[in-house]
Amino acid sequence: MPAPGRVLVVAPAPPPYGGMAIQAQQLCKLLRADGIDVSLFPSNFPLPERLRIVDRLPGVRTVFRSLLIWPALWRQARQVDVVHVFAASWWYFFLVVYPAVLAGRFCGKKVVLNYRGGEAGRFLEWFGWATGPAFRLAHAITAPSEFLKEVIGKRFGASVSIVPNILDSRAFRFRPRTSIQPKMLVTRHLEPAYDIESVVMAFRRVQERYPEASLWIVGTGSQERHLRDLVSTWNLGGVRFLGNLAHSDLPDIYDQCDIYLNASRIDNFPGALLEASAAGLVVVSTAAGGIPFIYQQEKTALLVEPGDWQGLALAAQKVLETPALALDLATAAVALARACDWREVRESLYRAYGFPSVSAFSGLDKGAISCELP
Secondary structure, eight states: OOOSOEEEEEEOOSSSOOHHHHHHHHHHHHHHHTTOEEEEEETTOOOOGGGGGGGGOHHHHHHHHHHHHHHHHHHHHTTOSEEEEEEOSTHHIIIIIHHHHHHHHHTTOEEEEEEOOTTHHHHHHHHHHHHHHHHHHOSEEEESSHHHHHHHHHHHOOOEEEOOOOOOGGGOOOOOOSSOOSEEEEOSOSSGGGOHHHHHHHHHHHHHHOTTOEEEEEOOOTTHHHHHHHHHHTTOSSEEEEEOOOGGGHHHHHHTOSEEEEOOSSOSSOHHHHHHHHHTOEEEEEOOTTHHHHOOBTTTBEEEOTTOHHHHHHHHHHHHHOHHHHHHHHHHHHHHHHTTSHHHHHHHHHHHHTOOOGGGSTTHHHHOOOOOOO
16 A cells, blocks of 8 residues: 655754654654655754854844744645644744644644643643644644643643654663662753752762762753852762763663663653663652653652652662662563554554554554564
8 A cells, every 4th residue: 555645744853852853853764664755844944044144143043933934834734644743832832833733724734733842731821822723723632641631631621642752662772770880860951941950969969878979961951051060069070961962872871871860840751761761770750740640659760859859869879779679660661661662652643643554554564663672
């Protein structure tokens, strides 16, 4: 059978390697492997050469991009059957999501609004009156978590399908940690929402008991200078700032660490935590946003309240002091990663697209991704 349809994915493109950009990149790759004609419309597209002078002026650059996005989306939407819009909160919703939804509808295409904003509750409470039309215009609404399904359903009474984030399980080698070392890792943007300062504070407390402890920090952001100053002021050893890394470099980083520390204050469906679980790390995290909808306390992770850096430190110490618990947590969490394997995700995604069942077209075998998790 021929491929069931053509898809336009509207989302940010790396760099930087944010969650939406990585998910969009993986989705396009896997759809192509299924034989589907897919193209990515990068919402952070470069400006034409004659306008590159404003690239160093963020506010001005945004204005120009918000004007140029309309005709560009219109041209591409006419050539596809489905417009898949990666949606987030605040300005992105109004400057990217609305144009994409309207372009899809006016071109007579099926519009799938894939909402994944961590601040959904506050954003939709404040701007539900303005965002409602976009949700109502979409033919299908999807979200990666029960958390967002609940928030959107409560606000708009809309039907929301769960389509989890995609995890390419081939990229991560599960390594059981029978002996837990104080080698800690965080891979989030260095922004206030992810509260990396609490991670550093928790690490400082752990290092008082385990002087050999290390902390690797992957990512960049507005808090980097402040965090480096804290590390220097407290004279913390073993802390490495690795900067932005390509997603393909992360499996090797995960493999060298044993504990994943996450202190986010706002979150939805953090792929970074699931990647850590796929690699066998023990997850110690705050219970922000959608995280407790994924991880269960003392079954698949140790969870504390957002902002509780002391609790984060105590949880990390508990993992180090009870390796049997650590191994149980990591082994149980692998099932969470397995549920995000492409073979599990695409059936629900194709239903949202209105495509035939996966087994109905020839791309199935070459698109299948083997799950190497135990």
